[in-house]
Amino acid sequence: MFQHIGKLGGDGPNRIRGFHARLPSEWEILQVMKHMTHNRQFKLAQSCVAGRMDFNPIDLSEIGNQCLEHNISLFREGRRQGAVQHPSPRNILKDKDSHHYLSTPMKLIPVIDLKNARAVTAESGKRHAYAPSDTPLCHSSQPREVLSALLNIHPFDTLYIADLDAIGGIGSNLQLIRTLCHDFSDITFWVDNGLTDLEPLCAFARPVIGSESLDDYDQFAHLIASLPLPVLSLDYLDDRFKGPASLEQTFAGWPEDIIVMTLSRVGTSTGPDLTRLERLSNLQPMRHFYAAGGVRNLLDLERLRSIGAAGVLLSTALHQGAIGSREIDRFLNARL
Numbered sequence: 313m314f315q316h317i318g319k320l321g322g323d324g325p326n327r328i329r330g331f332h333a334r335l336p337s338e339w340e341i342l343q344v345m346k347h348m349t350h351n352r353q354f355k356l357a358q359s360c361v362a363g364r365m366d367f368n369p370i371d372l373s374e375i376g377n378q379c380l381e382h383n384i385s386l387f388r389e390g391r392r393q394g395a396v397q398h399p400s401p402r403n404i405l406k407d408k409d410s411h412h413y414l415s416t417p418m419k420l421i422p423v424i425d426l427k428n429a430r431a432v433t434a435e436s437g438k439r440h441a442y443a444p445s446d447t448p449l450c451h452s453s454q455p456r457e458v459l460s461a462l463l464n465i466h467p468f469d470t471l472y473i474a475d476l477d478a479i480g481g482i483g484s485n486l487q488l489i490r491t492l493c494h495d496f497s498d499i500t501f502w503v504d505n506g507l508t509d510l511e512p513l514c515a516f517a518r519p520v521i522g523s524e525s526l527d528d529y530d531q532f533a534h535l536i537a538s539l540p541l542p543v544l545s546l547d548y549l550d551d552r553f554k555g556p557a558s559l560e561q562t563f564a565g566w567p568e569d570i571i572v573m574t575l576s577r578v579g580t581s582t583g584p585d586l587t588r589l590e591r592l593s594n595l596q597p598m599r600h601f602y603a604a605g606g607v608r609n610l611l612d613l614e615r616l617r618s619i620g621a622a623g624v625l626l627s628t629a630l631h632q633g634a635i636g637s638r639e640i641d642r643f644l645n646a647r648l
Contacts, residue, residue, distance in 0.1 A: 421602065426475050449630060489503055489513075522555075544567050
């Protein structure tokens with residue numbers, strides 16, 4: 313992966329501002345790039361996804377400048393001497409308060425499931441049994457009121473909507489979603505509408521490609537090539553992948569943002585699928601994975617952050633008060 317970096321080190325003219333005569337390790341660059349791409353400040357991740365890691369001096373200089381901007385130190389503590397190997401940068405950095413960049417806020421994304429133009433309460437992926445929402449957070453099932461109640465907890469900047477009618481092939485809530493996107497224009501909406509009406513949807517929301525709605529991998533590849541900023545949802549039910557088998561293994565085609573949706577845990581408060589999320593994150597460290605299903609409380613959020621989750625989709629924990637304003641503030645302001 314970073315095979316070209318070795319040509320650019322030293323104290324001479326190729327020394328890069330911010331790197332202090334030492335080129336950063338692969339892990340350090342990876343963390344910096346994760347931070348920058350997560351905040352849409354830097355686009356080298358696109359090359360990473362395509363397998364092209366041909367950094368030039370300008371690229372590395374930009375990384376160095378961003379390191380300084382975010383107060384990131386790239387010094388090593390110790391050098392390799394003979395057979396003795398000092399701690400890796402990962403072990404050095406992980407417990408240091410001075411490296412607050414590692415606790416880039418994990419994105420918290422509330423969820424609204426729509427059915428017959430109403431917000432419904434989801435449980436275990438059994439959509440036929442979903443009832444209109446009536447929770448301690450909001451006793452109304454009117455989507456606008458539910459969304460307003462969610463924003464009273466925290467000024468979320470992203471919201472996920474599942475149009476269950478469209479996903480099930482029995483209708484559409486597109487006009488309602490369009491109105492919500494217009495009226496709450498400060499929010500970025502991620503919308504799974506079963507791959508229907510994609511052209512009008514893309515005018516006001518980020519489309520979610522749900523694996524359960526795909527016929528085959530070729531359809532997925534076409535959508536990835538044609539849709540602006542798509543989000544992939546890898547859908548699982550009872551540990552079974554719902555979608556084309558080749559999609560789960562063909563990492564090269566995946567977009568930057570990926571939801572790991574464990575449908576059987578949705579609404580159950582049984583805890584997130586940490587094992588699967590960690591495995592995928594380790595396999596594809598340059599992509600952003602978002603947990604969905606089962607999140608119960610602040611401890612679950614902390615566990616997800618510890619395994620590298622970029623974000624989490626939340627519903628039941630918000631509606632039942634297990635995660636409220638105080639818990640969110642505490643979580644977002646915590647240092648690793």
